[in-house]
Amino acid sequence: MNTSTPLLETRALKVSIAGKPVCDALDLKLAAGERLAILGRNGAGKTTLLTTLAGLRAPASGELLLAGQTYAALGPRQSARCRGWLAQQREDAFGSTALETALTGRHPHLGRWHWESADDADIARQALAAVGLQGFEARDVLTLSGGERQRLAVATLLAQAPQLYLLDEPIAHLDLNHQIALLELFASAAQDGVAVAMSLHDPGLALRFADRALLLHGDGRAEEGPVAAMLTAERLSALYQHPLLAANIDGRSCFIPR
Amino acid sequence: MPTRRRAVLILAVLAGLALLSIALALSVGSIHVPLNEVFATLFASGSDGMSGDVVRSLRLPRALGGFACGALLALAGALLQVLLRNPLADPYVLGISGGAGVGAMFAILFGLSVSGVNGLAFVGALAAMLLVFGLAHGDGGWTQTRLLLTGVIVAAGCGAVVALTLSVAPEHKLHGMLFWLMGDLAQGGDPLLPLAALALVLAVALPFARELNLLARGADTAQTLGVAVGRLRAGVYLVASLATAIVVTYAGSIGFIGLIVPHLVRLALGNDQRLLLPAAALAGGSLLVIADTLARTVVAPQQLPVGVLTALIGVPVFLYLLARAPLARR
Numbered sequence: 001m002n003t004s005t006p007l008l009e010t011r012a013l014k015v016s017i018a019g020k021p022v023c024d025a026l027d028l029k030l031a032a033g034e035r036l037a038i039l040g041r042n043g044a045g046k047t048t049l050l051t052t053l054a055g056l057r058a059p060a061s062g063e064l065l066l067a068g069q070t071y072a073a074l075g076p077r078q079s080a081r082c083r084g085w086l087a088q089q090r091e092d093a094f095g096s097t098a099l100e101t102a103l104t105g106r107h108p109h110l111g112r113w114h115w116e117s118a119d120d121a122d123i124a125r126q127a128l129a130a131v132g133l134q135g136f137e138a139r140d141v142l143t144l145s146g147g148e149r150q151r152l153a154v155a156t157l158l159a160q161a162p163q164l165y166l167l168d169e170p171i172a173h174l175d176l177n178h179q180i181a182l183l184e185l186f187a188s189a190a191q192d193g194v195a196v197a198m199s200l201h202d203p204g205l206a207l208r209f210a211d212r213a214l215l216l217h218g219d220g221r222a223e224e225g226p227v228a229a230m231l232t233a234e235r236l237s238a239l240y241q242h243p244l245l246a247a248n249i250d251g252r253s254c255f256i257p258r
Numbered sequence: 259m260p261t262r263r264r265a266v267l268i269l270a271v272l273a274g275l276a277l278l279s280i281a282l283a284l285s286v287g288s289i290h291v292p293l294n295e296v297f298a299t300l301f302a303s304g305s306d307g308m309s310g311d312v313v314r315s316l317r318l319p320r321a322l323g324g325f326a327c328g329a330l331l332a333l334a335g336a337l338l339q340v341l342l343r344n345p346l347a348d349p350y351v352l353g354i355s356g357g358a359g360v361g362a363m364f365a366i367l368f369g370l371s372v373s374g375v376n377g378l379a380f381v382g383a384l385a386a387m388l389l390v391f392g393l394a395h396g397d398g399g400w401t402q403t404r405l406l407l408t409g410v411i412v413a414a415g416c417g418a419v420v421a422l423t424l425s426v427a428p429e430h431k432l433h434g435m436l437f438w439l440m441g442d443l444a445q446g447g448d449p450l451l452p453l454a455a456l457a458l459v460l461a462v463a464l465p466f467a468r469e470l471n472l473l474a475r476g477a478d479t480a481q482t483l484g485v486a487v488g489r490l491r492a493g494v495y496l497v498a499s500l501a502t503a504i505v506v507t508y509a510g511s512i513g514f515i516g517l518i519v520p521h522l523v524r525l526a527l528g529n530d531q532r533l534l535l536p537a538a539a540l541a542g543g544s545l546l547v548i549a550d551t552l553a554r555t556v557v558a559p560q561q562l563p564v565g566v567l568t569a570l571i572g573v574p575v576f577l578y579l580l581a582r583a584p585l586a587r588r
Contacts, residue, residue, distance in 0.1 A: 051478070054482055055481070055482075056478050056481055056482065076481065076484045076485060076486045076487075077484040078484075079482075079484065080482060080483050080484030081484070083482070084482065085479075085482040087476075087478060090476075091476065092475065093343040093345065093474060093475075094343075094345065094474055094524070094529045095529065096528075096529055100528075100530070101475075104471065104472055104475065104479075104483060105483070107468060107469075107472060107483045107484055108483060108484035110468070112465055112468075113465070115261070115262045115532070
């Protein structure tokens with residue numbers, strides 16, 4: 001794999017859901033080390049776009065390349081070693097311990113007849129510790145709170161260790177301290193060479209924890225660029241169709257609805 | 259999560275239990291054959307007398323056939339619970355036993371032979387399976403809910419046809435029909451067919467056990483972790499349906515095993531399909547052999563329908579494990 005090949009590339013990607021356009025002709029390149037924030041109103045198609053990028057639904061037209069190759073060419077297993085996906089919702093039909101759940105992330109790294117080794121268990125434990133769930137190994141997932149379950153899903157993703165993280169509302173259900181801890185976790189992962197694309201609701205956090213922003217207007221228009229240019233009060237007011245005030249406190253930006 | 263070593267140990271214990279249940283089935287009955295004689299008739303050539311005949315040509319095929327059927331039902335139930343991500347799923351939820359029941363009722367009504375009944379039951383099961391799959395597939399993307407609803411509706415329709423047949427059937431055929439519906443191992447033929455099916459289902463399902471673990475956690479999650487979800491789902495549906503069709507053809511619709519054995523094993527050993535599938539097969543087979551042995555001995559010379567016994571044994575064991583489960587969950 002050439003290092004100059006972007007981890008994620010779309011060419012004239014058209015995505016729509018229920019006849020409603022999400023993006024008409026999206027050209028996007030995401031290289032190692034980059035973090036992209038996806039913003040838009042409810043129903044603008046953030047989740048639809050992310051599931052398309054994750055290979056879970058087919059685009060209406062256009063090309064989607066993962067490290068230079070299509071999903072079809074990579075196959076499910078190779079794709080799973082390249083990109084990881086954090087779903088917005090989780091439903092557990094059956095009970096299972098937190099450690100077992102985190103260990104499922106190791107699946108694409110194991111052969112058909114291999115069982116998880118001690119190394120895999122170590123990786124899963126470290127992943128649990130990374131999201132502040134040390135000591136939760138034996139807990140049943142059905143007894144976890146919403147925020148704990150969300151962090152466990154992130155731990156599973158860390159155990160999967162993909163190069164590209166596609167995160168659908170990664171900080172939903174989380175307390176403020178865990179929100180920042182999680183975004184810092186992905187910031188340091190990006191420094192180590194992974195790429196991150198995530199949908200966020202807070203433009204202030206997007207400005208602080210992403211390099212680039214993709215604004216989905218909900219009518220097929222999509223704007224993409226560096227966060228400083230994209231996340232201005234003017235653009236965001238248009239995006240959310242509500243006037244916003246930009247404020248700067250101690251060097252941190254935040255946006256307040258008027 | 260069980261280690262491979264622990265899994266092998268547990269399976270060895272369960273295999274011992276299975277052998278014990280079969281030995282019991284060979285020994286107990288209207289003619290009591292002590293265990294040492296059972297082994298003599300099985301392994302020493304040229305053994306003689308009536309007890310040898312009873313063990314070899316009556317009890318052994320019935321015990322082996324029963325074991326294979328119980329194992330197949332438990333496997334089909336475990337697979338469908340994963341496929342539908344629904345703990346209440348059992349082998350009959352998708353209408354396969356209903357279809358087989360319609361076929362068998364018609365065959366009995368028109369006075370066909372045993373092989374005719376079996377043949378029509380299998381045809382009915384396959385027809386129901388294709389019907390449900392075709393209807394649920396619809397526009398290409400089938401969801402668990404759609405599959406489940408289609409199956410339940412087809413099963414309900416089959417149930418109505420069965421009830422209709424029962425209501426118009428002459429008196430002297432009712433007993434046979436009712437026994438067929440409740441499940442009965444006495445009607446079974448050569449146990450080789452269900453035994454071969456059992457070997458085949460295990461050989462096909464076990465290599466995909468870890469993928470099934472992921473599928474149980476949700477299709478999208480499984481897909482992004484590297485599972486070819488579409489193919490796996492179709493394969494699971496096909497394997498579970500065929501296993502059920504074979505059992506229903508061989509022994510009628512024996513209830514309960516396919517629902518309760520996967521749960522028993524899950525409560526006792528956890529939800530790792532690599533251990534759960536073979537353990538459920540061994541436990542399901544043993545339970546059916548024990549239930550059948552009781553069914554033909556408790557009110558001998560009369561025989562009870564084995565499906566009634568599986569429920570009577572299974573319910574208290576299940577309730578006990580359910581009450582105990584929160585402690586085991588840590």
